[in-house]
Amino acid sequence: MPFAIRIHHPGGPEAMSWEEVEVGNPAPGEARVRHEAVGLNFIDVYHRSGLYPLPLPSGLGLEAAGVVEAVGEGVTEVGAGDRVAYAGGPVGAYSELRCLPAHRLLKLPEAIGSRTAAAMMLQGLTSAYLLLRTYRVQAGDTVLIHAVAGGVGLIACQWAKALGATVIGTVSSPAKAALAHAHGCDHIIDYSREDFAPLVREITGGEGVAVVYDGVGKDTFAGSLDSLRTCGMLVCLGNASGPVPPFDPLLLSQKGSLFLTRPTLMHYTAKRADLVALGSELFDVVGSGKVKIEVNQTYPLPDVASAHRDLAARKLTGSTILLP
Structure with a gap:
């Protein structure tokens, strides 16, 4: 069975545990994705600590990249074998394998690898809406x-x-x-x-x-x-x-x-058309070389507690990824 990080109560990094989870076939509208890299973000700390409460028990993590293994009935956005990435809800990215709504997935361009994607999706989409939508920088x-x-x-x-x-x-x-x-x-x-x-x-x-x-x-x-x-x-x-x-x-x-x-990314990408548009602008600016994504730290996903401690202590720079 695959493993995932779970919390059963809010708390410090020690509240996270590496547990076996059951991941079945995707339901209608869902895709099952095997993660190759997972993003680390400060909102994960807020979820873990209870500052942003989650229904418990819960997974953690809002960002990952990997390969679609299977899709449920009615899914047209992606297909088995597609390289994909996502950012935003539902939580649960701290996992080896998961099912999630297919409409939240974006197909990755050939030139962008899974580690780069996991390092940039939430932070890059956040930058996109901040600079291009919330206040349009001129x-x-x-x-x-x-x-x-x-x-x-x-x-x-x-x-x-x-x-x-x-x-x-x-x-x-x-x-x-x-x-x-x-x-x-x-x-x-x-x-x-x-x-x-x-x-x-x-x-x-x-x-x-x-x-x-x-x-x-x-x-x-x-x-x-x-x-x-x-x-x-x-x-x-x-x-x-x-x-x-x-x-x-x-x-x-x-x-x-x-x-x-x-603002929050979830509101700015609630409609798939808006998510796809912002994703396209992110892929274009990264693909052009105008924005370079640097993975400055990597941690094994089971050792995510160390990553959270370093993040809270402001020891990290740039992007950080977790490897299942």
Whole structure:
């Protein structure tokens, strides 16, 4: 029987266990996929810890790539033998084999391998909707990307540059600053040692940036608002430092009629047409070489607890994959 990571209660990395699971034939509308590589993402930590509660017991993981073994009745999107990848629900990617809705799968181009796909799908599709849908980055814009040396950060930085933007990025160490610089970040601020908002104002000649992409949360929220130009947009996409505390919406008008949004990939790809469109744009920008996907860490899937500890400690850079 195949194995998968399961949790029976929320908790730390030790809450995850490597268990035998039964995977039958795909139901109507489903495909059975044998995973070749699985993606690691911060939302997995939120699910495991209970910050984003799941019905328990549950699997974990939202992203993987592999080969379709079989399809259920009525499936037209993919067929047996297709190389595929996916990102988004339902959870359960931390597994050797699983069945899932076929309409969530995207066929992989010949040039993109399974490890690259597993490293880029969630982070790449997230970058796609952030840059092309939530706020459409234009040539000449200046944008601020927090944690720019992380998985989403490195992809979003390269993609924003390809769109003609000037990128300001924050990091938490000199090593991460060097990594961001190597990926084209124009201005790099170590927010663990410097107050980033005044520096953003200085870089932009006092104007502020068009948009802030903030996956850090509590520690950067106030400074992100102070970094925006009039009518700028703060996009909150994560809580790496903890949830943002409640605040008075009047603050948005006081700081320049600002926009604030908390988007999710699941909403932006709920319709298959939107998923396919964003996937096509991701495959194109990666295939063109404008965005390079680097797998900087790999872990055996049964040792995912170590990966979660390193992720929470911010020891990881770029993309990380788990190997079944």
